[in-house]
Amino acid sequence: MRWTRWQGVAADAVLALALLVFAVLATDLAGDNQPESRPVDAVCRALITLAALALLLRRRAPVATLVVVTVATSTYLVLGYPYGPILLAFLLAVYTVAVRLPVRPAALAAGGAFVLLVAHVFVNRGPAPGWFGVLPASAWVVVPFAVGVVVRVNREAAARSRAEQARDRAEQARRQADEERLRIAQEVHDVVGHGLAAISMQAEIALHLLPKRPEQAEVALTAIGRTSREALDELRVTLGAVRRGAEREPVPGLARLPALCDRLAGAGLAVDLRRDGDPRELPAAVDLAAYRVVQEALTNVLRHAGVTSAEVTVGYRADEVTVEVTDRGVGVAAGPFDAADGQPAGHGLAGMRERVAALGGRLTIGPRPDGGFRVWARLPLEPPA
Numbered sequence: 133m134r135w136t137r138w139q140g141v142a143a144d145a146v147l148a149l150a151l152l153v154f155a156v157l158a159t160d161l162a163g164d165n166q167p168e169s170r171p172v173d174a175v176c177r178a179l180i181t182l183a184a185l186a187l188l189l190r191r192r193a194p195v196a197t198l199v200v201v202t203v204a205t206s207t208y209l210v211l212g213y214p215y216g217p218i219l220l221a222f223l224l225a226v227y228t229v230a231v232r233l234p235v236r237p238a239a240l241a242a243g244g245a246f247v248l249l250v251a252h253v254f255v256n257r258g259p260a261p262g263w264f265g266v267l268p269a270s271a272w273v274v275v276p277f278a279v280g281v282v283v284r285v286n287r288e289a290a291a292r293s294r295a296e297q298a299r300d301r302a303e304q305a306r307r308q309a310d311e312e313r314l315r316i317a318q319e320v321h322d323v324v325g326h327g328l329a330a331i332s333m334q335a336e337i338a339l340h341l342l343p344k345r346p347e348q349a350e351v352a353l354t355a356i357g358r359t360s361r362e363a364l365d366e367l368r369v370t371l372g373a374v375r376r377g378a379e380r381e382p383v384p385g386l387a388r389l390p391a392l393c394d395r396l397a398g399a400g401l402a403v404d405l406r407r408d409g410d411p412r413e414l415p416a417a418v419d420l421a422a423y424r425v426v427q428e429a430l431t432n433v434l435r436h437a438g439v440t441s442a443e444v445t446v447g448y449r450a451d452e453v454t455v456e457v458t459d460r461g462v463g464v465a466a467g468p469f470d471a472a473d474g475q476p477a478g479h480g481l482a483g484m485r486e487r488v489a490a491l492g493g494r495l496t497i498g499p500r501p502d503g504g505f506r507v508w509a510r511l512p513l514e515p516p517a
Contacts, residue, residue, distance in 0.1 A: 140191050141191070148184050148187040149184075151217065151224075152180070154217055155180045155184060155220070155221070156181075158217045159177075159218070163216075165214075170212035176208065179205075179207060179208040179213075180208070180217075182204045183200070183201045183222070184221050186225070187221060190225065191228070194233060195229060198225040199245075202225070205222040210255055222249065226242055226245060226273055226276040227277070227279060229241050230277045230284065231280040231281075246273040253266055385420060385423050386414065386423055386453075386455075387419075388423060389405055389444065392426070392427060396430055400434075401430065401433060401439075401442060403430065403442050404441065404442070405444050406443065406446070407445075407446050408446065409448030411446075411448060417491060418491060421490075421493075422446070422453055428484050432505075433459045433461065437504070438461045439459050439460055439461035439504075442458065443457070443458045444456070445458075451514065452493075452513055454511070455507075455511075456506065456507070457506070458500065458504060458505070458507075484497075488509050488510075491512065493510050494509070494510045495509045495510075
């Protein structure tokens, strides 16, 4: 800000000095072309110097600058000196007032300057132009005033536009931050929920086997340790993405389903993983969403279905990927769910619906006609239009 202010002062100094040199030199030529005017003398040059140097203060004191320049210019013209470059200083002073002040005070200041300037039309040591000189004199006020007002209005409009754009950017950044926080919350829910469900099941198995078959209980406890480490590693990856300077590690995807199935097998849930079509690399968002849907569905099977097995089918198509998780357990009492219905069914199912809907896909959740439960999701590979 200070540097900008000094730039303005330097620009005004250059302008004032350039105008002073030009006016002193050009006024002699103007006097030669106006033989009826008063010859250029020391008083004439003093008035020109006063008007030019007053422009040094035009940014900090525009009204005072206009007063000084107007008095010097009007005195110059009343004394009968030739019309010349001193009027440029008057023009700049009027323009500055119009640019830097609101319209009403600027108009009052310009009106006062016009009244003082027009005095030479009727009181002049040379030939007075009379009423015919009012119109040319008014042009030296009206034209720079109008230009200054237009420039000021344009600057204010541009400033408002910049402020609105800044507010829009701030609002967009806030929305993006909220969406990122929500996404991370969903990731943490999926990771922690799945890990705790597996650990809980494994702990129950260990407690059941410990009195009678401690060697098998040791296997369950080892599985608890492995599941805990894997869940903590995945949680670290998720939370590390929001730390400044943290390295971005690969997010989970369908390629990690075998490891997920192995982990659940240690918790007592055997998962039959099938693939329909040729596996291939998927967009990161689709890959993550498909993995989370399978993970959440299997976690629900582990918690609520009361069975020891489940089936997972991943279908690869040219323009979409589908995942299906089925079991033959007791299911839930809530009946069928569909992503389009918008019915609440717990945070896990709501999170699945949000992930799938965000990608323009479809999610169907509900009991199977022949018993058990089914979760099916279709995810397009192209983003929604």
